[in-house]
Structures are given as structure tokens and as C-alpha cells.
Amino acid sequence: MSGFVVNKRVSNIAEVIRCTTDLPRAQMKVTNPELGLIFGTARSLLKEYPMNLFLCLDIEDPTNESSLTAIHTALEHLNSVKELARSDSEFVERDGLYHISRVISDDFINKSDQELKEGVALREEIIHNHNSTIRLHSERLGTLDSLVYTEILGLPPLKDDEVEVEVRAAGMNFKDLACAMGVVPANEHMLGFECTGVVREFGKNVTKFNIGDRVVVPNREGGSFANRVRYPAIGVFHLPDWISFEDGTTLGVAMHTALYCLVNLANVQKGQSVLIHSASGGVGLSAIDICKYLGAEIYVTVGTEGKRDFLEKNYGIKVMKPFTRKVLIGA
Ligand SMILES: NC(=O)c1ccc[n+]([C@@H]2O[C@H](COP(=O)([O-])OP(=O)(O)OC[C@H]3O[C@@H](n4cnc5c(N)ncnc54)[C@H](OP(=O)(O)O)[C@@H]3O)[C@@H](O)[C@H]2O)c1
Numbered sequence: 330m331s332g333f334v335v336n337k338r339v340s341n342i343a344e345v346i347r348c349t350t351d352l353p354r355a356q357m358k359v360t361n362p363e364l365g366l367i368f369g370t371a372r373s374l375l376k377e378y379p380m381n382l383f384l385c386l387d388i389e390d391p392t393n394e395s396s397l398t399a400i401h402t403a404l405e406h407l408n409s410v411k412e413l414a415r416s417d418s419e420f421v422e423r424d425g426l427y428h429i430s431r432v433i434s435d436d437f438i439n440k441s442d443q444e445l446k447e448g449v450a451l452r453e454e455i456i457h458n459h460n461s462t463i464r465l466h467s468e469r470l471g472t473l474d475s476l477v478y479t480e481i482l483g484l485p486p487l488k489d490d491e492v493e494v495e496v497r498a499a500g501m502n503f504k505d506l507a508c509a510m511g512v513v514p515a516n517e518h519m520l521g522f523e524c525t526g527v528v529r530e531f532g533k534n535v536t537k538f539n540i541g542d543r544v545v546v547p548n549r550e551g552g553s554f555a556n557r558v559r560y561p562a563i564g565v566f567h568l569p570d571w572i573s574f575e576d577g578t579t580l581g582v583a584m585h586t587a588l589y590c591l592v593n594l595a596n597v598q599k600g601q602s603v604l605i606h607s608a609s610g611g612v613g614l615s616a617i618d619i620c621k622y623l624g625a626e627i628y629v630t631v632g633t634e635g636k637r638d639f640l641e642k643n644y645g646i647k648v649m650k651p652f653t654r655k656v657l658i659g660a
Contacts, residue, residue: 356387356421357428368419375418382410387421395425402427451477456556457495465554466518470511476520478554489532492562494546499524499553500578503611508551521553523581525574528565535562543568547581583611584618591619599624609636617644 355364364387371383386403388396399422410416421428444450456463462481469475487493500523508515528542538544545568546553546560568577591597597620605616608629617640620627629646631637640646 356419357423371418382407382416382418385419389423389425393425396422398425399427449477459556463556464518464552465520467509467520470509470517473509476509487530487532487559488561489534490561490563491532491559492528492535492538492544492565493530493557493559494524494526494544494565495529495557496524496526496553496555497574498526498578499555500581502582504582505554516551519551521555522549522551523547523578524553524558525568525577526557529557531562537562538565538567543570543574543577545577545580547585549582579611579615584615586612587615587619591616591623591625597623597625600626602626602628604628604630606630607632609639614644617646 355361355368359365368385368387371385374381374383384403384407386399388399390396399420403420406417406420417429419430456478462484463478464481465476465478467475468477499521502522504513504515504522505520507513508517508520511517523546525543525545528538528540528544530540531538544565546558546565548558548560548564550560552558568574572580591603595603597603603616603620603625605613605620605627606629607613608617609631613629617627617629621644627646629640631640
């Protein structure tokens with residue numbers, strides 16, 4: 330005998346109503362699932378006759394003493410039950426252990442379900458050297474409150490010509506704000522266009538880098554507000570030791586824009602004069618640096634006295650003549 334069902338009436342009289350023979354394991358470590366029908370039938374009967382207790386016990390081996398003990402325990406339980414509706418009615422004995430089913434809340438599933446409905450709870454975490462890539466993105470264009478760092482799962486393998494960089498510093502560009510506010514069309518999941526860091530991994534065709542090299546990545550694809558970025562090696566450059574990671578981020582898109590305008594397009598030469606509008610912005614400051622390097626005469630406009638003072642103090646540009654809205658100053 331490997332399982333049996335007993336029925337208890339309200340009168341507290343235990344009566345074995347059915348025994349099965351040689352059909353072991355209907356519940357745990359199942360080998361004879363058809364015997365599970367008995368458990369199903371008992372549940373239906375309990376629903377139909379809630380004043381009765383149908384007790385099911387699935388035992389390991391009827392020749393084991395431990396199984397006989399389990400039967401005895403079940404019968405004792407049957408006789409001791411006071412409140413039928415709240416009593417356990419299904420038991421399994423395996424290797425002398427008495428098992429009772431319990432419904433236990435799954436914290437992981439409950440949390441996932443709650444996060445799906447209410448959004449993920451914010452938590453503080455160090456993202457450096459995290460197992461996965463974590464990146465800033467905008468959940469809702471037009472509002473800066475919806476910027477969140479999110480784990481990026483299922484990234485493809487690194488391409489042969491790519492470098493993966495552990496980000497140490499990232500620069501914020503005017504375009505980031507424009508993207509996040511939905512002013513310019515862009516990928517709101519890929520904010521951050523310039524960063525510095527150290528090489529973490531590279532594809533098999535990459536020969537110019539070693540793991541740990543300091544690099545700067547002017548990343549036109551975006552995605553630099555992250556713990557790591559991937560970019561083709563052709564667009565990744567060594568960062569000299571004497572430039573800090575923070576300073577290195579200023580060598581990104583704004584600097585390239587100023588360089589392209591002043592060198593490639595305008596071909597500015599020593600002694601020529603250059604007028605730079607809104608000179609205290611990212612492109613403006615880059616333009617000042619390049620003009621100084623080229624030996625050009627610099628004239629700038631800025632929107633406020635504070636910006637004028639900033640340029641005077643930090644770039645040695647003197648006030649020449651107040652303008653209507655702008656302040657015209659020259660080096
Ligand atoms: N950053 C880049 O990588 C990049 C690349 C290509 C093109 N650009 C273009 O270059 C221009 C400057 O970019 P940037 O990165 O130097 O920007 P930024 O650092 O934010 O500077 C923008 C400057 O524009 C002036 N401005 C005038 N009206 C403004 C307003 N309503 N709101 C904010 N600023 C205002 C401000 O200077 P004043 O108060 O002194 O006028 C401010 O300093 C932009 O048109 C941008 O689209 C930038």
C-alpha cells in the first residue's frame with residue numbers, strides 16, 4: 330500500500346474508506362501521477378461537503394516502519410482536528426519525513442509584479458565594475474524628472490573592431506539637454522556624447538590598445554552616461570596621463586566642432602581676428618582655446634556680466650566696449 334484516503338465526519342469517527350496498493354509516489358518525486366486523482370477527488374469532495382474532512386496521505390513504501398508511523402500520525406491528526414475548515418488534509422511521507430503543503434509568497438515575483446505596476450523603486454548603487462552595463466535614459470521626453478539609470482540586459486558580443494571602456498567621467502553637452510527635452514530628434518536612451526575612462530575589453534581586430542589604457546571617447550552615438558561604453562576603436566583615443574579624466578571629457582564634441590570650424594573651414598592663421606559669440610558656452614570656450622593656440626586675435630560676446638568676469642578671470646580677456654545686450658570684449 331502506498332497511499333490511502335480517510336474520511337472524518339463531524340462525529341469525529343475515523344473511517345478508512347479506500348486503500349490503494351502498489352501505486353507509490355503520486356505527489357512528491359512523482360512516478361505514478363494517476364494516483365494524484367485521489368487527491369483531486371478529495372479536494373472536490375471537500376468543496377462539496379465542507380463539513381467532512383477527507384485526509385490524503387501518500388506514503389513511500391508500505392513495508393517501511395516509517396510509513397506505518399506516518400499512517401498512525403495521520404489517523405491521530407484526523408481524530409484531533411477540531412476545526413475542519415482550517416485543518417491540513419494532504420500529507421506525503423518520504424524517507425520517514427512528513428511533508429505538508431504550504432503556500433508561501435514569492436518575494437521575487439511579488440516585487441517584479443509591483444515594479445511592473447508602479448515602476449521600479451529607486452535605489453543607490455555604485456555602478457563602477459557592476460556585472461552589467463548601466464546607462465542613463467529618459468523615460469519620458471520633455472521632463473528631466475524621468476531620467477533614470479537602467480540595467481541593459483542582453484548586449485550582443487563585442488564586435489571585432491570595438492573597444493569597451495569603463496567610464497570614469499562623462500561630459501554634459503548642450504545636446505543632452507535638447508535630447509532629454511525632446512527639442513531635437515535623438516535616441517533618448519543614449520544620452521551623453523563624450524566620456525573618458527579605461528579600456529576594459531577590445532575586439533580581435535583592435536591592436537592599438539591594452540586593457541587599462543586611459544582613453545577619451547567622443548561618442549556621437551551617445552550612451553556615455555553609463556558605467557561602460559562600446560565604440561569603434563577608430564573613434565577612441567589615448568588620454569595622456571597629465572590630463573585628468575574630468576578635463577579629458579572637454580576634448581569631445583564641442584572641441585571637435587570648434588576645431589572643424591576654425592581649422593578645416595576657416596583656416597584661421599596667426600594674427601587674424603576671430604569673433605566668438607556666446608563665448609562662455611562649451612563651443613565658445615573651445616574656440617577661445619584653439620584661437621589662443623593658433624595665435625589669433627580674439628573678440629567675444631557674452632550674455633551677462635558674470636560670464637564676462639569669468640572670461641576675464643580665467644582666460645585673460647579684457648573688456649573693450651559694452652554692447653546693448655551682449656558685452657563685447659577682446660583679448
Ligand atoms: N556642444 C557641441 O558639441 C556642439 C556641436 C555642434 C554645434 N553646437 C551648437 O553650438 C551652439 C553652442 O553650443 P554649446 O554646446 O556651446 O552650448 P552651451 O555651452 O550651452 O552654451 C550656449 C550659450 O548660448 C547662449 N544662449 C543664448 N540664448 C540662450 C538661451 N535661451 N538658453 C541657453 N543659452 C543661450 C548662452 O551664452 P550667452 O548668454 O553668452 O549668450 C550660452 O552660454 C549651439 O547652437 C549648439 O547647437 C554645439
